[in-house]
Amino acid sequence: MRIDAVSIFPEYLDALDISLIGKARREGLIDLRVHDLRDFAHDRHRTVDDTPYGGGAGMVMKAQPWSEALTHVLDSADGTTGAAPVLIVPGPGGERFSQSTARELAQAPWLAFACGRYEGIDERVYEWAAERMEVRVVSLGDYVLNGGEVAVLAMVEAIGRLLPGVVGNAESLVEESHEGGLLEYPIYTKPAVWSDADGIERPVPQVLLGGNHGAVAQWRHEQRLARTAARRPDLLHVAATTQELAGLDHSVATRADAAELTVLQKACWIEMVTPAELWWGAPAEDAAAVAEGLTHWTTHLFRSEGRLVGSVRVRRDPHRETTWQIGRLMVVPDLQGRGLGRALLAHAEALAPADITTLWLNTGADQARLLRLYKKAGYAVVGPGENAGTVDLSRPRRG
Ligand code: SAM
Numbered sequence: 450m451r452i453d454a455v456s457i458f459p460e461y462l463d464a465l466d467i468s469l470i471g472k473a474r475r476e477g478l479i480d481l482r483v484h485d486l487r488d489f490a491h492d493r494h495r496t497v498d499d500t501p502y503g504g505g506a507g508m509v510m511k512a513q514p515w516s517e518a519l520t521h522v523l524d525s526a527d528g529t530t531g532a533a534p535v536l537i538v539p540g541p542g543g544e545r546f547s548q549s550t551a552r553e554l555a556q557a558p559w560l561a562f563a564c565g566r567y568e569g570i571d572e573r574v575y576e577w578a579a580e581r582m583e584v585r586v587v588s589l590g591d592y593v594l595n596g597g598e599v600a601v602l603a604m605v606e607a608i609g610r611l612l613p614g615v616v617g618n619a620e621s622l623v624e625e626s627h628e629g630g631l632l633e634y635p636i637y638t639k640p641a642v643w644s645d646a647d648g649i650e651r652p653v654p655q656v657l658l659g660g661n662h663g664a665v666a667q668w669r670h671e672q673r674l675a676r677t678a679a680r681r682p683d684l685l686h687v688a689a690t691t692q693e694l695a696g697l698d699h700s701v702a703t704r705a706d707a708a709e710l711t712v713l714q715k716a717c718w719i720e721m722v723t724p725a726e727l728w729w730g731a732p733a734e735d736a737a738a739v740a741e742g743l744t745h746w747t748t749h750l751f752r753s754e755g756r757l758v759g760s761v762r763v764r765r766d767p768h769r770e771t772t773w774q775i776g777r778l779m780v781v782p783d784l785q786g787r788g789l790g791r792a793l794l795a796h797a798e799a800l801a802p803a804d805i806t807t808l809w810l811n812t813g814a815d816q817a818r819l820l821r822l823y824k825k826a827g828y829a830v831v832g833p834g835e836n837a838g839t840v841d842l843s844r845p846r847r848g
Pocket residue numbers: 538539540541542563564565566567568569570587588589590591592593594595596597598600
């Protein structure tokens with residue numbers, strides 16, 4: 450990814466030389482170019498600000514140095530960047546930066562950041578820039594900083610760590626706070642019992658010591674829910690108000706969605722797959738296996754406020770041309786039982802091309818809830834599935 454940042458304090462951004470983002474820069478994963486706005490001022494004092502029209506306290510950044518600095522950035526477009534960057538102007542009056550903003554911006558080949566200072570930038574710069582590139586005013590939170598540099602440090606770190614190869618272990622991105630709309634579970638390391646300075650013994654929760662992966666996963670999921678309810682009930686509320694597909698954002702999954710899909714997959718199977726010996730197939734898949742699956746199927750995603758809440762995948766049967774396969778019908782546990790699964794199934798069926806005569810799916814033989822849903826939708830069990838413990842279901846396509 451190419452990133453340009455314009456600031457009157459370019460050295461403020463030196464912190465991006467450190468740690469994982471610094472390493473990503475050295476390895477060529479992130480091409481970060483920092484520009485000094487004062488290089489585009491032409492008077493002896495390199496002035497970039499002036500008094501506000503209409504009066505009032507503070508100074509306003511002038512349009513001329515900004516237009517020249519951004520023109521300089523635009524002129525450096527090359528074959529890998531596309532014609533223009535997405536310009537992000539940090540500001541307390543902008544859209545709120547969140548994990549979903551970070552995920553969205555991580556898809557862009559080229560980002561540019563314009564760091565305001567003083568009272569901010571002359572409004573005409575926004576108009577001028579919007580005629581040349583996509584402009585987004587983005588706020589770090591509901592408070593006022595002295596300049597945009599701290600916001601750029603935060604945003605570049607949050608976006609940069611989502612780029613492939615920046616964080617060594619992609620799995621570590623999967624269960625973090627705000628992934629899947631929940632906060633992270635509590636974490637512990639050795640010793641198993643820690644005696645603090647007052648001699649009080651503080652043990653690690655027993656479930657983490659037993660080696661039962663299914664039980665650990667279940668415990669962690671419960672902790673995520675409990676912690677989110679205690680600290681950020683607003684997040685649960687967002688999840689719970691979604692009633693049906695119509696209100697959700699729809700997209701087709703790409704590799705960049707693999708980590709989130711893995712979380713959804715595990716969240717859905719946690720409740721269904723116990724004991725841990727049965728933890729194979731879909732529940733056991735890591736992000737790489739999920740990404741691999743995306744190459745054989747078309748996977749449809751549905752999001753509420755950026756949170757992935759449901760998905761289903763479809764394809765033409767590679768061996769029986771007129772059969773439409775539907776798989777991995779998933780709805781986040783907290784939204785199950787509201788008709789979303791039925792709606793996802795209908796969506797998957799509607800995607801079948803005209804020459805398809807049979808709709809087909811496979812599920813666990815013991816999945817009473819799913820079997821009920823499929824039977825209600827007209828499917829009948831046609832025999833045991835390829836994997837032990839599963840059954841195949843099908844129905845003729847109507848109409
Ligand atoms: N007068 C502006 C207002 O009330 O919206 C505040 C200007 S602030 C003192 C100076 C600069 O700090 C802004 O132009 C912006 O670049 C940056 N800044 C301040 N708070 C921010 C926040 N919450 N998120 C992102 N950037 C912020």
